[in-house]
Amino acid sequence: MSTGAQSNLSVRLHRLFPKEDVGYLLASLLLQLILGLLLGHVYDQRIFMATGYLVATGQDPYIPQDLTAVFNNPAFQGMTSIGYPPLWPLILGLIYQLSYAPIHNLLIYNLAIKLPVIIANLGLAYLVRDILNELGQTRAVSRKAWLFLLFNPFVLYFSVAWGQFDSLVALLTLASLVLLDKQKIVISSIMLAMAIALKPTPIPVVLVALIYLWGSPSHRLVQFLVSFTISMFTFCILPFILMKWDASPILLHWNAHFTVSGGMSLTTFYELVKDTYLLPGMWWLLGFAWLPAILLGALLIKTGSHDFVTLLKQSLALILIFFLTRTWTSEQNLMLILPLVLILTYLGELPKICLTATWVLPLIFTFFNTSPPQLLFPVLPELMEKLLQRMDVYRSGRLAARMVVVIPWQIIGWWMVVRCLRKTKSLPV
Incomplete structure (x- = not known):
């Protein structure tokens, strides 16, 4: 490598x-590795671990099996x-092959499943920084x-501690919007498809992407x-088709996400x-309320605007409409909108209370949802069971407290929708 090339590389790395x-980057990385190793949600992580084994061994991950003997753990x-x-x-199948298959250690496997999430967390931090620059x-x-x-409790809790991969979805979605704004249509659509x-x-x-491209040449x-x-x-x-997996379990339960109520939704009432x-009778049709709501929101989007900030606001508005009108919205799903709210807040397009509510309210909600004890599954399963039994005594109070948290979230969420769909003067940061 020439001296000039080395100099350019050095400058880029320094930037x-x-x-x-x-130091901050390494501290965040170390913290995420520790949390990722020791913690994991008892429901999600068991399913992820089992799925990795089934895929890696050529079996169908959509057909449940008793894997107690495989992992030498009755929890499976x-x-x-x-x-x-x-x-x-x-x-997950690839992760199993690289981690648990050579070293039969559940903690290492637990951490390995979180590695894509950790990479996504770091990537999201740098992408948001570059966008603001x-x-x-x-x-x-x-x-x-x-x-x-890098250090937000909401991000750390729901990604590396819990084990959910919403930050990976958020990274791909935000990157897709950046590429769309740069008119890199194909790679943008691929990234968005990957996120979905x-x-x-x-x-x-x-x-939002279709409306954004509507005024462009038709070939785009x-x-x-x-x-x-x-x-x-x-x-x-x-x-x-390639793996010869049976899709009938999914097809037979196609409406599973529409027949339940709860989460950070008004139907938690x-x-x-x-x-x-479980919604009774024909009440499951309420699960489709988000569809006309999103279409109505799309009609309120003005075509012909091609600046990136407007693209972010429109995306945030429609995602929020989706979340606010669903009969079930998991608290970790809000990770998708956090970087959008963060960018718009730092640009002065949204007040700080919106950013605070987006990450604080889900943390309060998840406490009353008995999620924190469930993260002890990898290291202290007995303590987890005892804590869950004690918290179940106060079930009615917990459900009432969840409803109290949902109400301000609905108010602030719809307020953000209104602000994003109408022209407003920038606010001071």
Whole structure:
């Protein structure tokens, strides 16, 4: 390598990793590795571990099995199968081959499953920092946002401690919007399809992208639709064909996400009153309320605007409408909107209370949802069981407290929707 090339590389590395920031980066990485090793949600992590084994050994991950003997752990008895599209199970199969297969250690396997999430957390912090820099914010402001994502309790809790991969979905979605703004249509559509293939929560962004491209030359819109469709087929359908997996469990329970109530949704009131989260009779149709709500929101989006900030606001608005009108919204799903709210807050487009509510309210909610004790599954399963039994004594009080948290979230959430769908003057940061 020539001296000039080495000099350019050195400059780029210094810009990406300034000396004064390396310590914070390493501290965040170490913290995430420790949390990822020792903690994990008893429901999700068991399913992820079992799925990795089934995929790696050529079995169908969508058919539940008793894997007590495989992991030498009674916790793997009587489990349900994974409910996500094939992309995440395929990733889990690779992780199993590289971690648990050579070293039969559940803690190492637990950490290995979190590694894509840790990488996504770091990538999201740098992407948000770069976006703010490109939008003209000072280095102090962009660095503040970078530190926020590296050490935010909400991010650390729901990603590396819990084990959910919403930050990976958020990274792909935000990167897709950045590429769309740069007119890199094909790669943008592939990334968005990949995000949706992991979790369907970014589906509203597809409408935003189509509206964004509507005023462009027609070939760009066609290019996006074709590449997005091919990508969705590749990520969601082709694996069933190639791996010869049985899709009937998914097809038979196609409406599973629409027949339940609860989470950070107003329908959590139903669980409080009836002591069940299953919607009775034809009430499951309420689970489709998000569809006309999103379409109505899309009609309120003004076409012809092609600046990136407007693209972020429109995406945030439709995702929020999706979350606020669903009969079930898990608290970790809000990770998808956190970077959008963070950027818009630091740009002065949203007041700080919106950012605070987006990460504080889910943490309060999850406490009353008995989630913290469930993270002790990898290291202290007996203590976990005792804590859950004690918390179940106060079930009615917990459900009432959850409803109290949901109300301000609904108010602030709809307020953000209104602000994002109408023109407003920027607020001071």
